[in-house]
Amino acid sequence: MALNHxxxxxxxxxxxxxTGSRLARQLAAQGVAVTAANRSGVGPRGTLGVRFDWYDISTHPGALAGAERMYLIPPSRDPDPQAVMVPFLEQARxxxxxxxxxxxxxxxxxxxxxxGAVHQAIAAMFDEWAVLRPSWFMQNVTGNHMHAQSIRTSATITTATGNGRVGFVDAYDIARVAVEALLSPTPLNTDLILTGPEALSYDDVAAILTDVSGSTITHVHVSVADLRALYETAGLPSASAQFxxxxDNAIASGIEDRTTDTVERVTGVSPRSFREFAAAEFRI
Ligand SMILES: NC(=O)c1ccc[n+]([C@@H]2O[C@H](COP(=O)([O-])OP(=O)(O)OC[C@H]3O[C@@H](n4cnc5c(N)ncnc54)[C@H](OP(=O)(O)O)[C@@H]3O)[C@@H](O)[C@H]2O)c1
Structure with missing residues (x-):
């Protein structure tokens, strides 16, 4: 797609x-002026880092200065993000x-x-918008996600997903779609379900990780009630543990067992498979 930025x-x-770090780097590599916002105020090379905290409105005008387009990550673990995001959307407009x-x-x-409430608000408030709705990130087995942590500490991934499958997607591909959603001459004005090229169970994931790393990674199957108790023991608030x-229960029922062609349709390039991702990025 031709870009006009x-x-x-x-x-x-x-x-x-x-996703934001990958997006900021991809935009900067294309010569786009990027304001990179987070609580530390440090952005990737080639971007303007600004300190931004969803809960500190004194940081909002500085983040918005000069911006014509914006990519929004909701405040982490906030069960009601619209409370801080909708006033910010109004200010941004x-x-x-x-x-x-x-x-x-x-x-x-x-x-x-x-x-979901922010999704509804954005579509109502902006003439130009998009909502990215990715499936589970491949990067959950690297980085700081609890699956990555349990792989590092015990070579296990514990879920209540049973044999349910998920269309895991690479955060790099999500960022590529975000570039198009932000810069395409014609706004997308829709929501986009993003998946990788195949749906995999966590047994499949463990087998691929074992294969590429040479270390045995095991998928531990637990009940939904046991998983919730595990999360609570790990310190998650009860509501988050339940959610x-x-x-996982929804995955077990098959609700995420799907793939879409959206990444390729929007970017012109097919999404990376879990095996390609794991070979490139998974280390134990
Ligand atoms: N993991 C998955 O499988 C998956 C699948 C689908 C959708 N998602 C969605 O992806 C979102 C997370 O996106 P991500 O993975 O790209 O981000 P992430 O890696 O979870 O990082 C969160 C970002 O938000 C910033 N942040 C956290 N609290 C903040 C605050 N109070 N004010 C301002 N910035 C704050 C963090 O920077 P600082 O800490 O430096 O401020 C960081 O840059 C979640 O909403 C999740 O629902 C995840």
Whole structure:
């Protein structure tokens, strides 16, 4: 898709996170002016790092300065992100932002809980918008996700997903779609379910990780109730533990057993497979 990004500054929130860091780097590599916002105020090379905290409104005008487009990562683990995000959306519109791209997830439709309310608000408030609804990230087995941590500590992944399958997607591919959603001459004005090229069970994931690393990784099957108890023991608030365990239950029921052609349709390049990702990025 041809890009027309002359004179556009893009605000990337969550710019130190899994998708935001990749997006900020991809935009900067294309010569786009990027404001990289997070609580530390440090952005990737080639971007303008600004300190930004969803809960500190004194940091909001600085993040919005000069921005015409923005990528929004909701505040982490906030069960009601609309409370801080909708006033920010209003302020952004007044400050001259004309295009908003939200990262939500495949399990939550417009009007649903959490980011579902922000999804609905963005579509109503902006003439130019997109909501990215990725399936589970491949990077959950690297980085700081609890699966990555349990792989490092005990070579296990514990889920209540049974044999349910998930269309795991690479955060790099999510960022590539976000570039298009932010810069395409014609706004997408829709939500996009993003998956990788195949749906895999966690048994499949463990087998691929074992294969590429040479170390045995085991998928430990537990019940939804046991998973919830495990999360609570690990210190998660009860509501979050219940929500995450319910997501595993939904996967077990087959709800995430799907793939879409959206990454290739939007970017012109097919998404990376889990095996390709693991060979390139998984280390134990
Ligand atoms: N993991 C998955 O499988 C999956 C699948 C679908 C959707 N998602 C969605 O992806 C989102 C997370 O995106 P991500 O993985 O790209 O990010 P991430 O790696 O979780 O990082 C969160 C980012 O937000 C920033 N942040 C956290 N609290 C903040 C605050 N109070 N104010 C301002 N910035 C704050 C963090 O930077 P600082 O800490 O430096 O401020 C960091 O840059 C979640 O909403 C999740 O629902 C995840």
């Amino acid at each position: 002359a004179h556009s500054r893009v605000l990337v929130t969550g710019a130190s996170g899994t 007044e400050a001259g932002v004309r295009r908003a791209v939200l990262l939500s997830n495949s399990a939550i439709p417009s009007g649903g809980p959490g980011t 995450l365990a319910a997501l």
